[in-house]
Amino acid sequence: MLVIMTIKAESPRKQNDSRDRLVRSAFTLFSEQGFDQVTLDEIAASAGVTKGSLYWHFKSKREVILAACQYYYRRWQRDAFEMIANGDDPRTQLRNVLKMSVEKCLFDERNRLFTTDLFVLGMRDPEVLAGWGQFFSTVHGFYVRLVQAASEAGLLKVESPSQSVDWMLSALEGIKQRAAFEKEFAIPSQVEQVVDGLEKIIVGIG
Numbered sequence: 001m002l003v004i005m006t007i008k009a010e011s012p013r014k015q016n017d018s019r020d021r022l023v024r025s026a027f028t029l030f031s032e033q034g035f036d037q038v039t040l041d042e043i044a045a046s047a048g049v050t051k052g053s054l055y056w057h058f059k060s061k062r063e064v065i066l067a068a069c070q071y072y073y074r075r076w077q078r079d080a081f082e083m084i085a086n087g088d089d090p091r092t093q094l095r096n097v098l099k100m101s102v103e104k105c106l107f108d109e110r111n112r113l114f115t116t117d118l119f120v121l122g123m124r125d126p127e128v129l130a131g132w133g134q135f136f137s138t139v140h141g142f143y144v145r146l147v148q149a150a151s152e153a154g155l156l157k158v159e160s161p162s163q164s165v166d167w168m169l170s171a172l173e174g175i176k177q178r179a180a181f182e183k184e185f186a187i188p189s190q191v192e193q194v195v196d197g198l199e200k201i202i203v204g205i206g
Contacts, residue, residue, distance in 0.1 A: 019057045019067075021047040027068040031110035034117050035065055062125075069118060069128065072111075073135045079104065080142060090149035091156060097146060099195050106176050107191060116180065140165055147202060156203060164202040171201055 025046035029038045040061055044054045058064045083100045087093030104111050122129035140162075147161035158164055175194065184190070 018047070018049050018053055022049065022054055022057060022064070023067045023071045026064045027071050027114070028110075030065070030068055030117065031114040034113060035121060040064070065121070066128065066131065068114075069131055069135075072114060072118075073131075073138070076101075076104075076135075076139070077142075084146075089155060090146060090153050094143075094146040094150050094156075095195065095199065097143070098198055099191065101172065102191055102194050102198070105172065106179055106194065107188060112176060112179065115176070136169075140169060143168070158202060168198050168201045171198060 022043060026038070026043045029042060029046060040054055041051060043064060044051045047054075054064075058067065079100055080097050083096035084093045087096045105115065106112065118128065118132060122132050143165040144161045147156065147158055147164060150156040151158045151161065
C-alpha cells in the first residue's frame with residue numbers, strides 16, 4: 001500500500017507569526033546564554049513550534065542568528081523613535097535617546113551579552129560584521145541628526161556633530177566592555193552620571 005505524506009501549508013499570516021515567535025525566542029535565548037550554548041531544539045520549544053516549522057523558515061542556526069540580529073537592530077530604532085516622540089525639543093530628545101542607549105546597551109546585561117557575542121562572531125563572519133557595521137552607521141547618523149538639530153536650535157554649541165558622535169559612541173562601547181568585569185559601571189544609580197558624561201563628550205569635542 002502506497003502512503004502519500006503531505007505537509008499542510010500554513011497561511012501567510014500564520015507563517016509570519018511563527019517566524020516572529022522564533023526570532024523573538026532566539027533573541028531571548030541568545031541574550032541569556034550566548035550563541036554557542038543555544039540549540040535549534042531549544043529555540044523551537046521556546047517559540048512553541050516544531051523543529052520542522054523552524055526549518056521551514058530558516059535553513060540553519062546561522063540564519064536564525066542573522067534574523068535575531070535584525071530584530072535587535074529594528075528594536076533599537078523603534079525605541080529611539082519613541083524617545084524622540086517623548087522629547088519637546090532636540091536637546092531633550094538627544095538626552096532621551098542617550099539614556100535609552102545607556103540603559104539598554106550598558107545596564108541591560110542580556111543586551112550586553114548579545115552585542116558582545118555578536119561582535120566576536122563578526123570577527124569570523126563577514127556578513128555578521130557587515131550587518132553590525134551597517135547598524136552602527138545607522139546609529140551614528142541618527143545621533144548626528146539629533147546633535148545637528150540641537151545645535152541649530154541654539155541648545156548646544158557643536159561645530160562638528162559627526163566627530164563628536166564618533167567619540168561619544170567610542171566611549172559608550174568602551175564603557176560597555178568595562179562593565180563586563182567592573183560591575184560598578186553597570187549599576188542603575190550610575191545611569192544619569194554616564195549620560196551626563198556622554199553629553200559632555202559631545203559638547204567638549206564638538
